[in-house]
Ligand SMILES: O=P(O)(O)O[C@H]1O[C@H](CO)[C@@H](O)[C@H]1O
């Protein structure tokens with residue numbers, strides 16, 4: 001365990017986090033997961049209102065903490081958890097916009113890999129094109145559990161974009177390459193896990209479709225993705 005805790009972003013003491021952390025972007029989704037699913041949940045971080053809780057689920061210790069939005073933000077939290085708090089697994093519990101016409105609202109994408117346009121990728125010193133990919137062990141366990149879920153769960157690549165609003169047509173190009181959906185964090189999480197020798201998986205519920213223009217309201221993005229939350233919790 002490093003002595004670099006507390007950090008500027010996490011004021012929890014040593015040992016405050018479980019070895020597995022579920023990580024939604026939205027702090028209120030983190031709070032909802034802690035309140036709905038965890039026994040004896042304790043708030044272990046609230047710096048910048050980025051809420052982190054540790055409790056137990058079915059008797060197993062688990063933490064849930066928000067990442068905020070975008071690669072730079074999840075880059076900070078996942079780096080500090082992996083490298084300073086000795087966390088072993090981070091599972092993103094996110095939302096994403098469908099770019100595949102085959103996906104409907106509330107379907108779940110389990111991200112095998114993440115294309116990215118984010119400059120965050122340059123911080124690892126590699127001058128070619130990186131290939132951020134998930135933990136195979138977490139992925140295979142997630143897809144096994146997904147067979148029991150009453151919703152469509154698809155495994156494939158995501159795009160982790162720096163821009164939520166964009167004039168470019170990159171998503172159409174990536175759709176032709178089989179990329180399923182766009183979100184904003186998986187690539188940074190996967191790169192930090194690789195660099196730290198740890199494990200990561202991004203699971204995202206479809207909150208809107210760039211194909212049809214349908215979208216869910218903010219409250220549903222906060223509390224409505226229970227199948228995804230239970231899929232994440234099945235991995236602890
Ligand atoms: O719902 P979360 O987990 O925040 O994920 C998605 O939602 C945010 C944009 O609305 C971005 O963080 C994107 O990745």
Ligand SMILES: O=c1cc[nH]c(=O)[nH]1
Pocket residue numbers: 095096097098164182183184207208210
């Ligand atoms: O990053 C995101 C997340 C949800 N929906 C989108 O269109 N983009």
